Amino acid sequence: MKIDIDLSSGKLSVESSEEKLKEVLSQVELFLPVLKTSLVDHDPDADNGGVEKVKKESDPKPARPRRRKKAKENGIGATPKIRKNSSGRIGPKAALSDLIAKDYFSAAKNPSQIRDHLKHKTGTEYSPQEIAVSLVRLMRDGKLDRNQNSDNVYEYTNPSAK
Numbered sequence: 001m002k003i004d005i006d007l008s009s010g011k012l013s014v015e016s017s018e019e020k021l022k023e024v025l026s027q028v029e030l031f032l033p034v035l036k037t038s039l040v041d042h043d044p045d046a047d048n049g050g051v052e053k054v055k056k057e058s059d060p061k062p063a064r065p066r067r068r069k070k071a072k073e074n075g076i077g078a079t080p081k082i083r084k085n086s087s088g089r090i091g092p093k094a095a096l097s098d099l100i101a102k103d104y105f106s107a108a109k110n111p112s113q114i115r116d117h118l119k120h121k122t123g124t125e126y127s128p129q130e131i132a133v134s135l136v137r138l139m140r141d142g143k144l145d146r147n148q149n150s151d152n153v154y155e156y157t158n159p160s161a162k
Helices: 019-039 092-101 111-121 128-140
Strands: 002-006 011-015 145-148 154-157
Touching: 092 111, 092 128, 111 128, 111 154, 128 145, 128 154
Parallel strands: none
Antiparallel strands: 002 011, 145 154
């Protein structure tokens, strides 16, 4: 028995006297073009020496380019947009940024005064640690200035209020 399979042309030839084998091979011959197109990716322009690459199901899809968000411009003196979390409570840094925009820091304020103001005027209560971390970050960003008072407690002011 002799079986010749040519993938490039999709031809299958069988020399056998067994009818059952010929029937099975005729079915395989019908399936060969489907098999060829689904498993082999041939690029004649590729510089791979005529070698065909076999596709695998585990090959990763090419990454899509990420879209960048457009920068929003805030004018000078504009109130920053306040973002709320899922519970509806704004974060301490956003609350402090809102106070900066409203010129609350024209006079020196210590963290406990700021915390009390937020508690009574906005109805939001923040822990001393939340306030302290946000004040330090705003100071590092140049939006606030701080100095120690005689009791060695930091007081925060607007940088232009000196």
